[in-house]
Amino acid sequence: MNFSKNVINWYSDNKRDLPWRHTIKPYYIWLSEIILQQTQVKQGLPYYESFVKAFPTVFDLAESEEQNVLKLWQGLGYYSRARNLHYTAKYIVKELDGIFPNTYKEIIKLKGIGDYTASAIASIAFGEVAAVVDGNVYRVLSRFYGIDTPINTTKGIKEFKALATELIDQKQPALFNQAIMEFGAQQCKPKNPYCILCPLQSGCVAFQKNKISELPVKLKKLKVKKRYFNYLVIIDSDRNTIIEKRIQKGIWQNLYQFPLIETEKSITISEFKLLASENEFLKHLNFEFNLFNETDIVHKLSHQHLYTKFWIIEVNSLPRKGISPNSIKDYPVPALINEFLSKFKF
């Protein structure tokens, strides 16, 4: 009962036909791996297609403006991936003559590329024996070998990396890496895995011990922070409005939004009047306003819940230069804002 051979056999029978499996060009492998970080294939696939179309080569990506890259990335989340992707494309073109580094050791030095992605690119694009360890690999190995070391600890990370390195097929590392991940994604799923028809069932420790649902072990849950956002949708008679770029560190860096007043709690209309009278945009202005959404729109991020109110504020003339309703679509915006734009007709 050879784990690696079995996984590879399963893969050749069951792999999905995906566009990045028809190439070994490092640029495309890199692009697909960044898009697929913490992202399921179903969600990432259309983004991969549009990126390949918009930026067929690393030179095209490098020459683009960051804002255009973020616009294409809009809705996918974890926007630092897009900023780092663009940064690294420029670096490869300017410093490396457009040539992608061809070893794990060199690849992992690039911004936005960590152990997983460096291993994936090194193996798939260059045939290097470098074992990938992603969420799928943690799950498959923890179950098959019955390992209950928490996967989100230094000990667990080292232990699973070492095990994957032991198991990887020395002759076909790319095939093994993709096989174990695909096996985890399709067969050894987090919930309701297909153990009944699993080719590895007889050797699977977790299955024998009936512990499939308990593995892998992951330590605790971080507490979700609540935040209260009040967006000022300031419009004049021509429906021009004001948007701002998020400069500061934190969520949505370099994306655009309406002027924001963050409060400690959800506020009332009279409390809003008070805040508006002190607001830099509004304090010297006559305006009428109404609340777009009666109940807070709750936008959920992995570690923050954003309770959001959109205040529609009508003024005679904008307090500073605005943009036309038509040009808003040119700016990258968070999904929360994009959702509002689809509901509010300018």
Place this chain on the structure above:
DNA sequence: AAAACGGGGCA
């Protein structure tokens, strides 16, 4: 070592 970083899908 822990926190920060999005958004969608699914039971």
Place this chain on the structure above:
DNA sequence: TGCCCAGTTTT
């Protein structure tokens, strides 16, 4: 609702 996803960077 809570958990998970082809993770990496910052603190």
